[in-house]
Amino acid sequence: MKLSAIHLYAYNEPFQSPIITPKVCMESRKSLFVEVITDEALHYFGECNAFETNWYAEETITDVQQQTIKWFQQYKDVTFESFTEAQHSLNQLNDYPATRSMIMMAVYQAFHKLTTFNVDYGATISGLSEYNLTQLINTRPQRVKLKWTSDILKHIEIIKHLPFEVDLVVDANESIDEKGINQFKALVQYDILYIEEPFKHLEQLQRFQPTVLPPVAIDEKAVTQSAIIDAISKYKIDVVILKPFRLGGIDKVFEMINILKNYKVKVVIGGMYEYGLSRYFTAMLAQYADYPSDITPEGFYFKRDIVENAGILKGGSIYFEPPTVNTVRMERIY
Missing domain, CATH: 3.20.20.120 (Enolase-like C-terminal domain)
Known part of the structure; x- marks a missing residue:
């Protein structure tokens, strides 16, 4: 897998019924998505589970967006010969688990067959x-x-x-x-x-x-x-x-x-x-x-x-x- 490009997307959909928890009330869910594109024009997607603010965890959607771009700029045109090599590239994101999780979701698909x-x-x-x-x-x-x-x-x-x-x-x-x-x-x-x-x-x-x-x-x-x-x-x-x-x-x-x-x-x-x-x-x-x-x-x-x-x-x-x-x-x- 050779990393050629990434795209980032935003999506926001209202909940069918408001989410009411002891910490927050939410009317909609804003999320960030990454699209990882290889030199063979294969596309793999990952979804960010962070929120817009730090009400639940310190890492926010803005943090994830910034860290994802940094990771891509470092590894653009790099070839990962194995899943282990791809994992190694994500070690620098251990302090940004939501970022690592989103990119891992995409990268995982490049090395594993998804099933029903x-x-x-x-x-x-x-x-x-x-x-x-x-x-x-x-x-x-x-x-x-x-x-x-x-x-x-x-x-x-x-x-x-x-x-x-x-x-x-x-x-x-x-x-x-x-x-x-x-x-x-x-x-x-x-x-x-x-x-x-x-x-x-x-x-x-x-x-x-x-x-x-x-x-x-x-x-x-x-x-x-x-x-x-x-x-x-x-x-x-x-x-x-x-x-x-x-x-x-x-x-x-x-x-x-x-x-x-x-x-x-x-x-x-x-x-x-x-x-x-x-x-x-x-x-x-x-x-x-x-x-x-x-x-x-x-x-x-x-x-x-x-x-x-x-x-x-x-x-x-x-x-x-x-x-x-x-x-x-x-x-x-x-």
């Missing part, structure tokens, strides 16, 4: 509404993730009374304070799979006897391999949410999955309100997860996408085929 597959359907509900409930009843996911609110126990009861069996997860995004402690302790009676990131600091888990805690997962704190190993070694962490954009890409996630299996810690692959391109690779990784991951079918978040047939709901699971990107819908910015 099915994965479990894991819905995330950010703000319970009639629209969300109707969507759940119509699509029947294997797992539902609820974002933490002051009404979380009420929301759990509503989900538990849906006309189908579903595994339940709660995501607190590090937002539980003293006012929410009693609700947090009450979660153990609902037999949830796990709660993601209950507290800002893991030390707060030591306030509780293990028997009164639901299984705990880390997400925001799963930023590097060393940080993950440190957390699972010091605290009772049952599940780790692995996100490619946070760890630096597909290859880094595969490596972390193998490490966590040795520690006997469960793995879930996390999504980022992503479009069809990134969702394919999140789903690809989710084949190796222990629980249903953040995988939604086409049309769940957006009416339109840059990939057609990006996750088709079939018989309770989601079918994925190698993505074809429609650049006509995007704005070229480089």
Whole structure:
């Protein structure tokens, strides 16, 4: 693979229903895409999972754009004879994991054949509404993730009374304070799979006897391999949410999955309100997860996408085929 050119594109699509989390409310999803072009006129695309601002992670879309251009300028007309050589070129981006992840998504395709597959359907509900409930009843996911609110126990009861069996997860995004402690302790009676990131600091888990805690997962704190190993070694962490954009890409996630299996810690692959391109690779990784991951079918978040047939709901699971990107819908910015 000889790197000849890159193009960068912007895309922004409104959500079907606003995304409401303990940290932010979003009406639309702006994303950045890279198109890597080889000397043989082969085109490979990658999707950026960072956001416009640093509300979720320090690296923003602007940072990713700048670092991608720098990387390309350094490696323009360079030939990568193997996937390992391509990985080596991305080592300089270890401090910019969202950038590395986007470029890795494109580069990975140059050295690996993409396949079709099915994965479990894991819905995330950010703000319970009639629209969300109707969507759940119509699509029947294997797992539902609820974002933490002051009404979380009420929301759990509503989900538990849906006309189908579903595994339940709660995501607190590090937002539980003293006012929410009693609700947090009450979660153990609902037999949830796990709660993601209950507290800002893991030390707060030591306030509780293990028997009164639901299984705990880390997400925001799963930023590097060393940080993950440190957390699972010091605290009772049952599940780790692995996100490619946070760890630096597909290859880094595969490596972390193998490490966590040795520690006997469960793995879930996390999504980022992503479009069809990134969702394919999140789903690809989710084949190796222990629980249903953040995988939604086409049309769940957006009416339109840059990939057609990006996750088709079939018989309770989601079918994925190698993505074809429609650049006509995007704005070229480089």
